[in-house]
Amino acid sequence: MTQLHYTSAIELARMIRDKEVSVVDVMKAHLARIAETNPQVNAICTLLPEDDLLAQAAEKDAQLAAGHTPGPLFGLPIAVKDLALTKGIRTTMGSLIYKDFVPDVDELFVARMKSAGAIIIGKTNTPEFGAGSNSFNKVFGMTRNPYDLSKVAGGSTGGGAAALAAGMVPLADGSDLGGSVRNPPGFNNVFGLRPSPGRIPRVPNMQPWGSMPVLGPMGRSVEDAGLLLSVMAGYDGRDPLALQGDPTIYAQSLEADMRGKKIAWTPDLGRLPVDPEVVLVLEKNLAILEEMGCIVERAHPKLEGGEEVFQTMRAAGFAAGLLEDLKKHADKMKKTVIWNIEKGIPMTGIEIAAAQKKRGEHFQEMVAFMNEYDYLLLPTAQVPPFSVDVEYPTEINGVPMETYIDWMMIVSLITNTEHPAASVPGGFTADGLPVGLQIVGKYRDELSVLQFAHAFEQATKFGETRPEIQ
Numbered sequence: 001m002t003q004l005h006y007t008s009a010i011e012l013a014r015m016i017r018d019k020e021v022s023v024v025d026v027m028k029a030h031l032a033r034i035a036e037t038n039p040q041v042n043a044i045c046t047l048l049p050e051d052d053l054l055a056q057a058a059e060k061d062a063q064l065a066a067g068h069t070p071g072p073l074f075g076l077p078i079a080v081k082d083l084a085l086t087k088g089i090r091t092t093m094g095s096l097i098y099k100d101f102v103p104d105v106d107e108l109f110v111a112r113m114k115s116a117g118a119i120i121i122g123k124t125n126t127p128e129f130g131a132g133s134n135s136f137n138k139v140f141g142m143t144r145n146p147y148d149l150s151k152v153a154g155g156s157t158g159g160g161a162a163a164l165a166a167g168m169v170p171l172a173d174g175s176d177l178g179g180s181v182r183n184p185p186g187f188n189n190v191f192g193l194r195p196s197p198g199r200i201p202r203v204p205n206m207q208p209w210g211s212m213p214v215l216g217p218m219g220r221s222v223e224d225a226g227l228l229l230s231v232m233a234g235y236d237g238r239d240p241l242a243l244q245g246d247p248t249i250y251a252q253s254l255e256a257d258m259r260g261k262k263i264a265w266t267p268d269l270g271r272l273p274v275d276p277e278v279v280l281v282l283e284k285n286l287a288i289l290e291e292m293g294c295i296v297e298r299a300h301p302k303l304e305g306g307e308e309v310f311q312t313m314r315a316a317g318f319a320a321g322l323l324e325d326l327k328k329h330a331d332k333m334k335k336t337v338i339w340n341i342e343k344g345i346p347m348t349g350i351e352i353a354a355a356q357k358k359r360g361e362h363f364q365e366m367v368a369f370m371n372e373y374d375y376l377l378l379p380t381a382q383v384p385p386f387s388v389d390v391e392y393p394t395e396i397n398g399v400p401m402e403t404y405i406d407w408m409m410i411v412s413l414i415t416n417t418e419h420p421a422a423s424v425p426g427g428f429t430a431d432g433l434p435v436g437l438q439i440v441g442k443y444r445d446e447l448s449v450l451q452f453a454h455a456f457e458q459a460t461k462f463g464e465t466r467p468e469i470q
Contacts (some may be wrong), residue, residue, distance in 0.1 A: 002271055004029035005167035006466065009076060009224040013168055014073040023075035027057040027119070030077045034168045037469050040149055043163035045140040046090050047122040053077070053373055056119050072251060074117030076094030080284060081160055081171050083130050083249065086110055089120065094128040094137035096332040097325055105343045108203035108239075109215055109232045113358060115230065120141040124172060129322060130409035131337045131392045132404050133183045133381075135159055138334075140389050146467035147186060147434055151385035157218065161188040163218055167195040167469055170220045171228045176227050178314065179380075180413030181216035182423040182453070185362040186380030186436020191225050191453060192218040193422045194415070197240035200232045207320060208240050212313055212415055220463060222424065222454040226250040229446070243454075245369055249447055256451035260295030264373040266300035272410055273396040275383045281427040282379055300376070301369040303362050306413040311403070312347065312355035313416075319344025336391075336404040359416050366417040370442045380436030382410050411438065420446045424453040425462035434462075 004012070004026055015021045031050055038044050060075045080086050083093050085103040092098045106341060112122065114181075125135050125143045129350040135158025143158045145151040146166040160172030161184035174181035176194040185192030197211035198247040202331065207213075217232060219225035233247035265286060267279040289296050318340040326341050370376070383393050392409040394400065401407045414421045419440050426437030437456070441449035457463055 005033040017070050023057040023060040036165045041146050041166050042143050043159045044122055044310050045125040053121055071117035076118050076170055077121045078118045078171055079122045079124045079175055082126045092139050096138050098327045099139045112231050124163055127155045128334050130156035133408050137443050145385050146469050151288045152388055154187035155182040157184045159188055161185050164190045174216050174218050176216055178215045179408045183381050187385045189425045189434035190220050191222050195446050198243040198422050200396050201236040201239035201242040202240045206264040226450050250316045254451050254454035258455045261294045261374040263294045263296045264299040264376045266378050267298050267415040273399040278379050278431050278435055287348045292459055303413050305358055306416050309355045309358045309416055314343035314350050316347055334464050362416050366419055375439040378438050379410055380438040382407055382431050397437050419443055422447050422449050422453050
């Protein structure tokens with residue numbers, strides 16, 4: 001029973017269905033692991049009372065005994081990112097403004113996980129309003145990296161990724177605007193997928209036409225994340241961007257032959273500063289890719305001007321979504337959030353339209369590039385996990401980072417293109433810190449991204465290295 005907390009989600013669900021283990025046993029194992037590791041890691045920020053969770057688990061066991069047909073996530077304990085609405089469970093968004101907010105509805109994907117049989121045990125930590133790739137806030141404090149408690153876990157899904165890595169939960173949800181379901185998995189040696197906009201409908205959503213923020217699944221394996229995607233995805237008419245298609249394909253076998261696949265590798269998109277150790281770790285994998293039968297070339301799309309496009313669209317979204325909070329509660333907001341809102345306030349329609357036009361050009365450029373290649377590979381982050389005493393890197397290789405998100409452009413520029421992208425464990429630095437490999441696939445082809453990530457995962461086994469949490 002002591003290792004149930006590191007059993008894969010797929011295997012746990014099977015064991016529960018076949019009554020090899022009870023839901024109560026699974027819950028107890030994960031609660032014990034949370035008690036053991038969360039005080040050091042601080043990944044789960046809100047946890048429901050143990051008695052309540054064990055009662056829910058016992059009810060699941062009773063349903064199974066009575067002949068209930070279990071859903072794909074039946075009996076699995078899951079903590080939801082603290083940006084998502086969870087009925088009856090505090091949802092703070094990492095902000096003092098909402099530290100006591102308890103929603104009376106579930107977001108659609110949360111309701112879908114519940115319908116699939118999952119037990120929502122609480123919430124995972126995130127930076128204030130999900131702003132920045134370092135999960136700290138004044139409500140719950142800092143989430144630390146399980147592989148080195150002196151380092152950050154990334155963000156904004158740092159709590160979910162760290163909880164996964166530490167064995168506190170078998171699956172985790174995330175969200176991604178500028179890399180938030182890619183950078184944290186990269187920093188924590190787990191897998192995360194940024195799907196195409198609309199693959200996972202966002203309901204409710206006050207900016208439903210915005211295609212830059214998306215929801216995504218995370219797991220300790222690609223297959224586990226595929227299982228979660230099969231539940232989170234699926235058309236819903238309340239989201240104008242929602243995509244049609246059968247989501248169960250993501251839970252099927254991901255085995256695929258990678259021989260002959262044409263790979264474009266770039267360490268820096270031709271212009272971004274990237275820590276030399278990140279490049280060194282990832283370029284060791286090029287020989288493995290060739291052993292898999294892939295054809296590897298050094299190439300990249302230009303995506304010129306993408307930094308300004310991303311900054312413009314992000315700031316406009318922050319201003320639209322958080323202006324009223326700023327007016328009422330500026331004293332409770334961190335400086336970087338205020339800066340991002342204030343950057344968006346004076347923007348003109350022409351400026352935003354010009355950014356949208358340039359973004360459209362980058363989309364077409366990426367489509368043309370991906371007609372030449374099956375996958376684009378690049379780092380998930382430009383630096384390894386950094387000190388918890390640092391809010392964000394202010395320079396890389398001597399190049400100043402002017403804002404708190406400049407250091408994340410290796411993922412943010414991919415956001416602009418709307419192509420699906422993932423982070424898979426790509427190796428470790430000399431100090432044992434995880435490094436993620438970012439995989440970009442063809443437009444709206446999440447299945448192919450999952451298949452390649454699975455093949456790479458099986459060839460390298462990096463994701464099987466667990467942290468020793470002291």
